[in-house]
Amino acid sequence: MNITKRFGAVVACDAVDLTLDRGRIHGVLGENGAGKSTLMKVLIGLVIPDGGQVKIDGKVATINDPIDAATQGIGMVHQHFSLVDALTVWENVALGDVGKLRPAAIRDRVGDLSSHYGLTIDPDAVVGELPAGMRQRVEIIKCLRRDPQVLIFDEPTSVLTPAESEQLFEALRRVVDEEGRAVALVSHKLDEIRHATDAVTIMRQGKVVERIATADSDAASLARAMVGRPVSLRSESAALGVLPEPAPERDAEATVPGASSVALEIRDATARGGDGRVLLDDLSLDVRPGEILGVAGVEGNGQRELGDLMSSLLHLHGGQVTVAGTKVKTGKAGAMAAAGVAVIPEDRHDSGCVLDMTVAENLFLAEPGRVASGGVMDRKRMKQHAEALIDQYSISCQGPDAPLWSLSGGNQQRVVLARELANQPEVLVAAQPTRGLDVGAIEYMSEQLRAAAASGVAVLLISTELEEILDLADRIVVLSRGKVAGEMSRADVDLESLGLLMGGALIDEAEGGAAQ
Amino acid sequence: MTDVVAQPTENSPDEVSAAARGRHLVVSEVITLYALSIFCALALAGILVTVTGGSAADVFNALLDGSVRNPGRWGLTLGAAAPLLLVALGTIVSARAGLVNIGQEGQLLIGAAFATYVGTRLGGPGPVVVMGLCIAGIVGGAIWAGFAGALRYWRGVPEVLTTLLLATVAGSAVGYGLKNEWLLLAPAGDRANRNQVSEQLADDNRLPRITWFGNEFPTTVFLAIALAAATAFVLARTVPGFRLRMLGQNPRTAQRAGVGATRYGMASMLISGGFAGLAGAAMLAGGDFGNYQLVPGFSTNIGWTGLLVALVARERAVSAIVVAFVFAGLRTGSGFLAATGVERKITDVVQALLVLALLIPPAVLYIRERRRAVNASKERV
């Protein structure tokens, strides 16, 4: 039986046709910004299309909000934003239903579903205290509870270790084969799509460019369809979500003169959150000038805290940070920046830029003194400098006086990059730098990071995308539960042990020693 | 004070010109929206007056007479506008830093109290005493706001509540001061049988007044306008102003860029209170309020109204000049209402209605702006 979705003339999705069949896992592949999220949002009721229709089992369906979607049998497992931390598992699962609240019945159902699918979870646990992999289980149970006929998974593996991803795909296979549902797997990662799906629809710039059975495709042609031009799988592997072949030719050691001097040293960093939770646990690492140190790990293990630490947003209760030999006070406004630490933060809207200010103002956030004399800012100088930077970094905008919110995500990222690199930093911390960017922007960012390293900057790359780390890093450490769980150099990388290290804590927790 | 979550757009040439066209439409929309809102507010007030048996036309005329038409009145209005403007400027500073200071009434009162103390006790040439009392006013207001700031930054108490509660406490504090000769109360002989009144400022220790075209007003008016220009300049063009705005718009980014929330936040609270305190000192030494003497209830809602001025002026220092004059006009105009038989409080109602009405157009426009941005950004999701 067919489930058809047809749309037209929504600007983000241009006459998109998508057909999901029961009993099959259907991949929707496309780079960030291709329109796949919007398409899914239409299915789930968060966006109303301007044209076209959705048909389920041949009948037209009207979907005005997520509750409608759920009643009609469409469920989505979101990447991040559907669980309320402060509530318990069962309360979260119940969120979005209609009708009287029946806690006992919900708890029972959670128990049933979790044992049926092998997704063990405690219904009374507070979601905020669960690690990311467990949270996804809650998301899945929340979705399955309504007995959907169509399940949509939006970039599910970003919070999972490779082993957990495997488990997830197995579970999905079970769901379609045994229960005859349809699954849509939305991703920008080639390998994942090839591995887990039966058929692929490729989207680019809002349109569907190809539909193909996975068995009939190969990586290169998928990549080409995704991006619209021939691509080198090797050099753009990170962007395409392809695990690069081992041992790329880059030879990091040779480019680092006097490699004994350490640019950034973090020793025994310990930090606790307001509620006593341990955020960083005796974390130690060092980065040398010209080296790219990749911090891998599953989201929620301290990546954000590490980024905050280097942004002067986190105060350490123990341990210290030394930049180019000088100890830096943690948590003190601007101290890291003054010491020569540049940061491209995980969420630029949160701590990287000021959306309401102009491009020029954003370019000089930390150093307004450079374009001021005697405390008064010189508009002309600011404009000149800004234009030079706009040129240098090819920032596409209406001019230095354009408000930052009018730029696209990739260009906003370039503004942040331009500002951070303009001060010739000692250390560059890049936290999830390519999140949400399209292939072109990702390539640009990767180039910039490599160039920075080549010019002697010590680069700390924090990323949950293994592909990115493997593509760029010279050395890799794994972050798990707020501390460094292991280290290896790029040349000697062993994917299996990496995966184990990333899932370190979870192996201890999972009942009956799963995770292999 | 609101969060902004915006959408990015890629701008192709077509889009740019479409945007330009869109912007033109928006200007006429904006004007209509504002005009409609103000009209509704005034209409509501008019209805209120008529329903309770008064004549809206009479009220309107009385207000105009009292504020600007009758001889000497616009001088009075200017005299009232000056402290309003000062309070508004202080509010603008703290608002731009992202803080909610609504205790100006109290900060003003404490400032006036400090100014009274210094003004009636400091010896020396007139100008020195006047300077002294102004500085005292600033210090008093700053300290009062500083309490709220300290509670926010060191104990996490929201300043919206503490400034408010402290405003009431200020009333009691000044009341106490006015009962004790060692503080503010005038010596028995000078009091002429009144209970709680301070010594009057000596002739030399008063702010000079000037007369233009038959209208007399204190020179504080010029001071206030100068400060408004200075505030606008500092906020828009200097490094500290830039940093302050950063703090208000995105505290985390500001922290990264070296703007310590505590330091800049406290500073802006102190400045905010200082302005209010200066307004209090200006009221005392300017002559339009209470005859150069401090009495209970001295602040007569100047603090609250000044705060409203800042809100209506959308936190822009230069607009505040005009808005302060308008609100001052309502105030002085209300003095003429007795003749119409309509209760004075109607002007409070009009003020509040105006503020509410003026909140609507920006809100509506903001939503339209976002809708446009969201639609345009559907190109790239």
Added chain:
Amino acid sequence: MNAVWDILSNAITYESAARGAVLLLFAASGEWVAERAGTLNISVEGMLLSGAFAAAVAIDATGSVAVALIAGAIAGLVLSAVQANLSHRLPADQFVVGLTINILVLGLVGFLDNELEPAVSSVEVVEIPILSDIPLVGGALFGQIWPFYLIYPLIPFVWWLVYRTRWGLEVRSVGEDPNSADVSGIQVNKRRREAIYLAGITSGIGGAYLLTSVNSFVDSIIGGRGFIAIAAVIFGGWTLKGSVAGCLLFGAVVSFRLSLPAAGVESVNTELLQALPYLVTIAGMALFAHKVRPPAALTRPFLRGLK
């Protein structure tokens, strides 16, 4: 010291403390729900005042206490509607709106009071047999006018509403993480508005109750207690139990000031007494505010798809 003992052993102290606390409780119970939904409504002061005035007018016109309470509820609801729709349908800043509503109500009420001059008659006390004979607190808890007793069912009702109903679950989620709630299909701003309407109703009733317990209406009848109610919610860590405790504490202090002269203590400074409730409130918050965790989205407006 003796004076303190005199006060503490006098039943009247407790009676007036209870009255003061209950006024705060009416406001705080609704505002608690509104703050759990992530909104902070300083217009509670105005809602209380409008409730009191509406009740005064209603009593003047009909002489019925029940009608007065309903009038109060309606007045509070109307104001809460202004607050809710300007701040959570349109994106006007909730502090600005709240403040302006307070000023508007003060002016309106002052204006209308002079024009209408409602006369208020006092309401009889309804003593609950046996219970009101409990020494010291009996009269305070069970020997009051009948609107007082409304607080007894109201508090558990509010608790049930927030913790046992779907509506309450949604309200809580909206206050903690509006984005997730939105994605789960909950109408964030609608729930917030509804919570504010509730606050308007309870505050309106509270103001009406206050009016029925005194002999006349003055525009200073609320005198800042709306803000104290908000402070009580914060002081109580955004739990209902804590808010109740806060209201009892602050309410007691408010009435303490009135009992002192009654117990014959004249020498204490009037101004200090006047300021005492506010000082205690500030001190209370200073001690506890940084230990408690507000609903994560408190005071952060929600804008997505502009629903």
